Structure formats: structure tokens, C-alpha cells
Amino acid sequence: MKKAILILTMLFTAAMVLAGCGSSGTSTTSAGKEKIVIGYFPNINHVPAMVAKDKGFFEQQLGDGTTIEYKTFAEGGSFMTALKTGEIDAGLVGPGPAMNNFSTGADVKIIAGASTGGTVVLARKGVEINSVEDFAGKTFITPGVGCTHDVQYETYLEAEGITSQRIGGTMKHLTGQPAQYAAMLKSGKVDIAVAPEPWAAVIEKETGAEVVIGWDEVSFGETLPASVMVTSGKIIEENPDTVQKIIDAHKDAVKFINENPAEAQEITIKDIKETTGQELEKDVVELAWERIGFTHEVDAQAIQEFSDSSYALKFLKDKPDFKTLIDDSFLN
Structure with a gap:
């Protein structure tokens, strides 16, 4: 049923794009409510989205007038395509895809950190x-x-x-x-x-x-955000209040994870099973948890150093400058 709903949502979004509608990055449901779609991956670097989903933090921050939907991705390319086409409004992705797409002219902004390591x-x-x-x-x-x-x-x-x-x-x-x-x-x-x-x-x-x-030996393992919260510059410009509420919900989720690790791990196991069909054993999640940190802060210097390496490895065509990629004004 969930897959059917997602397919219908994708078809509806595509129709709206072709018609030139819904260009602000948010849409309205048949019940007249604003709809926000949050994207994330089924891995532990993306636990803040799983916790926010389970605890209803986005619903709490955005209010009864907004419907929240979630869409999961296996890798960053499809996530970024969904962000660029308006299929999702915000979500968690690795910094690599965000930087690569920004470098080729995509309208993407990093608005918070989410995790490190992993x-x-x-x-x-x-x-x-x-x-x-x-x-x-x-x-x-x-x-x-x-x-x-x-x-x-x-x-x-x-x-x-x-x-x-x-x-x-x-x-x-x-x-x-x-x-x-x-x-x-x-x-x-x-x-x-x-x-x-x-x-x-x-x-x-x-x-x-x-x-x-090891996670703390691989390059940028301890400094680079392993996942970041992103949205588009257009959504920031047209709906700054909505972006602030998304960030506030995200911060609520990160705080919950750090204060309630055992419950956050249970939520993770449940969410990953629902998404992938695989049920992780508790000891596996506990081991993985030791290699992850959760924070809403974002290290701009680490991101620039990482991007310089992406350029050196020829993943990026032009030498990057990410002064305008990060917008941390919503974190204050």
C-alpha cells in the first residue's frame, strides 16, 4: 500500500511539474493541506529522519495544516534528482552528492548536519x-x-x-x-x-x-558530516518559515537520539525493516552505533576539504568553492 501511495505521489508530482505548477517546492493535498516530502536513506547515518518520522517531530513543528510524507533512497544520485524535480522538499543525503550537484549548477543548500562517521x-x-x-x-x-x-x-x-x-x-x-x-x-x-x-x-x-x-581511519572519517540536511535555495527564499520548522524538528530528533540511544536504536531497526525487508539484530546496531555521531552542526571547513579531494580525484570538473552551498542561518 505504501509503495502504491509513493507511486501515485510521484506521478502527481511529475504532472504538476509538466504543467508548470507546484514550483515552490511544496504542494497541496486534496484536503487543502500543505504537503512536505522528506527524503532519507535506510542506514544509520540517517537515523535523525527515522526518529523524526516515528516521533512525529515534523508534524509537531509544522502543525496540523501540513501533511508529511517520507521517501527513501538507496543512493545520492536518485535523491538529488528528486530534490531537483520537486519530488521531495528536504531530507538527508551524504555531502558528496550535494556538493557534486551544486558544482554543476543544481539549486541545493546544506542547512544542517545530521551525523558523522559510519x-x-x-x-x-x-x-x-x-x-x-x-x-x-x-x-x-x-x-x-x-x-x-x-x-x-x-x-x-x-x-x-x-x-x-x-x-x-x-x-x-x-x-x-x-x-x-x-x-x-x-x-x-x-x-x-x-x-x-x-x-x-x-x-x-x-x-x-x-x-x-576503520571509520576513524578512512579519510575525513571523524570530521566530515556523513549526512547533511538539504533543501533548495528556492524553498528557502519562498518558504523560510517552513524551512525553520523543518530544522527545528530535525534538531528535536538529534537531541532525542543523543538522550535516548536505546529507543533510537529500536526505531532504527523497525524503520530499516519496513524499508528494506531486513531485520537487523540488536548487537549489529549496537556495534554500528559505536561508529556514528549525531549532530545538527555542520563543519564548513571539512566539507571544503572533502570537495577539494573530490576535484583532485576528478569527480568534479571544476575546482569547487562552497561558500554559498551552506546556509546555517536556521541553526541559530
């Missing part, structure tokens, strides 16, 4: 990684080309002169949904998984894969 690099059981040089020639998988986890991994190895085939190196790169990484490692299709939590913890438990680059 990127873990694992080697398939039987694949020996005793030094950085051992990554050469291996097949690795990330959620998307130039995604946050991809840039972190390739930055770490580029310092040692090891690069992907995309830029003349020997590492073969595949992309796919993190929930499928364990099966791909077991089948031998990939040697290395660059996984966001909780999938790294799942892979460890289910496959015996070894962590070869």
Missing part, C-alpha cells in the same frame, strides 16, 4: 590486505560513483598512489545497494566493500569480512 571498509574473507599496496587490482563497491563513501575511500588510497580504473588505476569499481553487499562478498563478485553503517556491521557478522580501514 564509513567502514571491509575485505572479503580470504582476501588478504596486509598493506595499502594490497588494494591495487581489487574490485570494490560503493553506493554510487563519487558518493561520500567512494570519495573517502579513494582519497585514502590516492595518497599511496592507488586509484580506480576510472582515472587510470587498477581498482575496479562497482556500485550497488549496501543491503546487498554481504551477498556480493559471499559470491566473490567484489573483494572490498566500502559500507555505511549498519551494513558494515551486518557484513562483519554474516560473512566474516575483516575491517581493513
Whole structure:
């Protein structure tokens, strides 16, 4: 039923765009209420959205006159497409897709942080990684080309002169949904998984894969926002009060997570099961939780340094300047 509703919502949004309507980034339901659509991914870096959804924080902040809907994504490219077309109004995404799209002229603004950490690099059981040089020639998988986890991994190895085939190196790169990484490692299709939590913890438990680059060792692991809250500049300009309420709800969720980690973990397990069909075990989530931090603050310097590396790795065509990408005025 939920999938049917999402399909109908997408068709309605597409029709509105083709008709030149709904250009402000928000829409109105048949009951006359304003509708806000929040996007996020089914991984632990995106728990603030799951908690806000479960606790009704967006509904509380935006009031009875607003209907809140949620849409989940497997990777940043489809999320950014949805933001650009008005299919979603705001949500959580990795900084990589936000920066890449901003650099090509997309109307996107980072308005808050959400989490840090959570990127873990694992080697398939039987694949020996005793030094950085051992990554050469291996097949690795990330959620998307130039995604946050991809840039972190390739930055770490580029310092040692090891690069992907995309830029003349020997590492073969595949992309796919993190929930499928364990099966791909077991089948031998990939040697290395660059996984966001909780999938790294799942892979460890289910496959015996070894962590070869920890979340606090991979490039930008402790400083870079692993997920950020974004919206469009157009929505900020036309609906600043709505954006403020979205941020206030997001801050409520982050506060709840830090004050109630056990309950937040239960919400995470439930939400991921509803979205992916996979029920995570409690010990897996607890392990993943140790590799994540939650904050609404956003580190502009870390984002610029990360983007400079994206450019050096040729994910970005032009040298980036993100002075206008971040709008933290709603955090005060």
C-alpha cells in the first residue's frame, strides 16, 4: 500500500511539474493541506529522519495544516534528482552528492548536519590486505560513483598512489545497494566493500569480512558530516518559515537520539525493516552505533576539504568553492 501511495505521489508530482505548477517546492493535498516530502536513506547515518518520522517531530513543528510524507533512497544520485524535480522538499543525503550537484549548477543548500562517521571498509574473507599496496587490482563497491563513501575511500588510497580504473588505476569499481553487499562478498563478485553503517556491521557478522580501514581511519572519517540536511535555495527564499520548522524538528530528533540511544536504536531497526525487508539484530546496531555521531552542526571547513579531494580525484570538473552551498542561518 505504501509503495502504491509513493507511486501515485510521484506521478502527481511529475504532472504538476509538466504543467508548470507546484514550483515552490511544496504542494497541496486534496484536503487543502500543505504537503512536505522528506527524503532519507535506510542506514544509520540517517537515523535523525527515522526518529523524526516515528516521533512525529515534523508534524509537531509544522502543525496540523501540513501533511508529511517520507521517501527513501538507496543512493545520492536518485535523491538529488528528486530534490531537483520537486519530488521531495528536504531530507538527508551524504555531502558528496550535494556538493557534486551544486558544482554543476543544481539549486541545493546544506542547512544542517545530521551525523558523522559510519564509513567502514571491509575485505572479503580470504582476501588478504596486509598493506595499502594490497588494494591495487581489487574490485570494490560503493553506493554510487563519487558518493561520500567512494570519495573517502579513494582519497585514502590516492595518497599511496592507488586509484580506480576510472582515472587510470587498477581498482575496479562497482556500485550497488549496501543491503546487498554481504551477498556480493559471499559470491566473490567484489573483494572490498566500502559500507555505511549498519551494513558494515551486518557484513562483519554474516560473512566474516575483516575491517581493513576503520571509520576513524578512512579519510575525513571523524570530521566530515556523513549526512547533511538539504533543501533548495528556492524553498528557502519562498518558504523560510517552513524551512525553520523543518530544522527545528530535525534538531528535536538529534537531541532525542543523543538522550535516548536505546529507543533510537529500536526505531532504527523497525524503520530499516519496513524499508528494506531486513531485520537487523540488536548487537549489529549496537556495534554500528559505536561508529556514528549525531549532530545538527555542520563543519564548513571539512566539507571544503572533502570537495577539494573530490576535484583532485576528478569527480568534479571544476575546482569547487562552497561558500554559498551552506546556509546555517536556521541553526541559530
